[in-house]
Amino acid sequence: MKRISILGATGSVGQNTLDLIGRDPGAYEVVALTGGRNIAQLADDAKAMRADLAVTAHEELLGDLRDALAGSDIEAAAGQAALSEAGARPADWVMSAIVGVAGLRPGLAALEQGATLALANKESLVAAGPLLMRVARENNARILPVDSEHSAIFQALVGEDMAAVNRVIITASGGAFRDWPLADLAQATLAQASSHPNWNMGQRITIDSASMFNKALEVIEAREFFGFEPDQIEVLVHPQSLIHALVGYHDGALMAHVGPHDMRHAIGYALNWPERRELPVEALDLAAIGMLNFETPDVQRYPALRLAREVMRMRGLSGAVFNAAKERALDHFIAGAIGFTEMNSVVERVLSSHALQMPGTENDITLDQVTKSDHLARICADQVVRDINNRM
Ligand code: NDP
Numbered sequence: 099m100k101r102i103s104i105l106g107a108t109g110s111v112g113q114n115t116l117d118l119i120g121r122d123p124g125a126y127e128v129v130a131l132t133g134g135r136n137i138a139q140l141a142d143d144a145k146a147m148r149a150d151l152a153v154t155a156h157e158e159l160l161g162d163l164r165d166a167l168a169g170s171d172i173e174a175a176a177g178q179a180a181l182s183e184a185g186a187r188p189a190d191w192v193m194s195a196i197v198g199v200a201g202l203r204p205g206l207a208a209l210e211q212g213a214t215l216a217l218a219n220k221e222s223l224v225a226a227g228p229l230l231m232r233v234a235r236e237n238n239a240r241i242l243p244v245d246s247e248h249s250a251i252f253q254a255l256v257g258e259d260m261a262a263v264n265r266v267i268i269t270a271s272g273g274a275f276r277d278w279p280l281a282d283l284a285q286a287t288l289a290q291a292s293s294h295p296n297w298n299m300g301q302r303i304t305i306d307s308a309s310m311f312n313k314a315l316e317v318i319e320a321r322e323f324f325g326f327e328p329d330q331i332e333v334l335v336h337p338q339s340l341i342h343a344l345v346g347y348h349d350g351a352l353m354a355h356v357g358p359h360d361m362r363h364a365i366g367y368a369l370n371w372p373e374r375r376e377l378p379v380e381a382l383d384l385a386a387i388g389m390l391n392f393e394t395p396d397v398q399r400y401p402a403l404r405l406a407r408e409v410m411r412m413r414g415l416s417g418a419v420f421n422a423a424k425e426r427a428l429d430h431f432i433a434g435a436i437g438f439t440e441m442n443s444v445v446e447r448v449l450s451s452h453a454l455q456m457p458g459t460e461n462d463i464t465l466d467q468v469t470k471s472d473h474l475a476r477i478c479a480d481q482v483v484r485d486i487n488n489r490m
Contacts, residue, residue, distance in 0.1 A: 099127045103184060103213075105204045106195035108133035108140050110300045111218045111244065114361045115193045116143055118369060121378065123147075130184035132196070132204070135159065141166030148172075151187060153180045155200065182207040191369065193244070194219040197302050198425050199418075199472055202226055206465070209239040216368040218244040220319045221425070225418040226468045227322025241323070242368040247316055248323055249364035250342035250355030255324075258347070265346040266326055268316055269336035270395065271296050273308035276337065280399060286438040288431070296339040296359045302428060309441055310395070311424050314406035318417055321410055328410040333403055335393040340382065358382055401442040405449060415463060416449065418471040423448035426479035436483055443486070448478045 102119060106112045112133075119126045128147040133140035134155045141163060144152035151173045154163050160176035167174050175183065181200075185192060185207030192208035193216045194201050201219035208215050210233060217223065223230055234241050243249045247268045255263070274293055275283055291308045292301050299307075306312035313333055320331050344354045357363045358380045366377040395403055402424075409420045427444040430436045436444065 100125060100191055101127045101129050101189040102191050102193070103128070103130040103132075103187060103189045103208070104193040104195065105130075105132045105181065105185060105201060105208075106193070106197065106219070107131035107143055108136040109195055109197060110298070110303075111195035111361060111365065112193065113139075115195065115216075115365050115369070116147065118362055118366050118377070119147070129187045129189045132181055132184045137162045137166055144172050145170050151175065151184055153184045155181055155196075178203065186211050189213050191216060193365070194222065195244075197221070197300055199225050199421055202230075202468070203465070205230065206233055209233045209241070210237055212237050212239045214240045214242060216242050216244050216365070218365075220245055220315050221421050223322045224315050224318045225421045225472060226463065226465070227318075227417060229463050229465060229468060231322070242371055243323060244361075244364050244368050245316060245319065246357070246361065246364045247343045248319060249367055250357070251320065251324060251345055253367065254343065254345040254353040254355050258345075258353075260324075262347045262349070263326075263330070263345055264348050265330045265332060266320060266324070267332045267334050267344040267346065267352075268313065268320060269334050269339065269341050269343060269392075270310065270313045271307065271339040272335045272337055272393075272395075273310060273312075274304075275308050275399075276335065283399070284437050284439045288434070291431075291438055295337070297361075298359075299361075301432075305428060305431065306424075309438065310400035310402040311428075311441070311445075313395075313400070314402040314409075315421070315424075317403070317406045318409055318420075322417075328407060333395050335395050337391055337393075338387065340387065340390060356382065356384075401446070405442070405445055408449060412449075415467055415471040418468045419475040420445065420449055422472040422475035423479045426476045427483075430479075430483045436486060440486060444479050444482045447482045448475050451478055 104112050128149040130151040131144050131149045132153040153175045157177040163174045181204045185204035192213045194205040195218040199221045202222040205222050243252050291305045294304045317331050341354045341356050344352045346352050360379045363379045409416045423445040427441040
């Protein structure tokens with residue numbers, strides 16, 4: 099039996115992972131499940147899956163979790179150290195699906211025990227890619243991509259020589275505001291930004307799709323995961339979101355990965371890798387779809403893509419700064435403290451104010467450095483938001 103843990107089990111990716119595991123219960127032993135505020139879901143899933151351990155990120159919710167697990171022999175724990183403990187519990191395969199950089203330490207703990215880490219939590223790779231890759235190497239652990247674009251690239255590379263790759267193209271739906279007049283973007287509301295044209299995902303990644311910060315993270319993720327040079331990574335707007343990525347080879351071939359809008363494909367691929375097994379996903383009817391469209395992204399509409407290039411040029415800890423500034427800008431947008439387009443201004447200002455503090459090399463970055471950069475960038479982002487509001 100494959101021993102499995104799911105970090106972020108109560109979220110969108112976590113629930114899709116549980117759906118797949120639940121279809122073949124005899125094949126898996128669930129070690130640990132973690133969640134945040136959704137204690138009822140966490141406890142229900144822990145009981146249904148007979149998990150050994152259930153962890154909430156929030157210490158004040160430990161009593162609620164214990165109550166919800168009463169009558170079972172499932173261990174309950176809470177807080178940051180307990181999340182890392184969940185990652186460290188011996189398992190063969192760990193899904194990293196916490197949202198935000200909060201997923202970094204538990205993911206590192208999973209790699210340190212030598213587990214295969216199925217990585218949906220792109221923020222940890224953006225903030226600390228060289229560190230994650232180094233810890234994986236040192237512990238003979240494997241990281242498998244779960245983000246649909248990176249799973250697509252991974253699949254389009256099977257059996258190929260990396261030296262023959264000359265470019266990768268990551269597709270983007272264009273998000274909720276692809277067709278809005280530019281002048282209206284500043285007035286976009288939280289509800290409007292929280293609705294994705296194609297995918298059903300958690301709120302934060304949905305808003306990041308509207309602003310293209312999600313794609314910016316993915317460009318950096320592709321660099322960190324596969325080692326592509328920044329100028330080899332292209333972004334193409336593809337409103338139907340059916341081609342997730344393409345890999346271009348020196349001989350002119352473009353290998354495209356086509357699949358439905360269903361994360362269970364990418365999750366299932368990572369779960370069954372290196373095998374391909376049947377998955378409960380729709381078989382696409384291309385004739386009914388009829389047409390696939392592509393556009394060059396509008397750089398004025400999506401400044402986040404330019405900022406991703408800047409991060410890859412700066413290197414060092416700039417990914418940690420970028421991600422933290424983006425997370426804080428998003429918090430402030432969700433709280434109504436700034437407008438939709440002001441998220442770009444916040445991230446750009448934080449990135450420029452931290453530029454001089456970045457070490458020149460990145461291969462030896464430590465968790466302490468990442469944590470410190472993340473912390474400073476959040477303070478700086480909060481200050482920028484105060485400045486914006488004081489000017490009004
Ligand atoms: P959700 O918001 O749906 O779920 C996030 C999970 O993390 C929940 O279990 C949540 O708990 C938990 N969580 C939230 N905050 C914290 C915290 N501070 N510490 C520990 N746990 C926390 O997110 P998604 O499932 O949409 O996304 C998860 C990750 O996967 C993200 O990195 C995202 O970018 C990536 N991803 C998601 C895709 C998708 O289709 N959704 C596609 C590709 C990548 P609770 O809900 O109980 O509070």
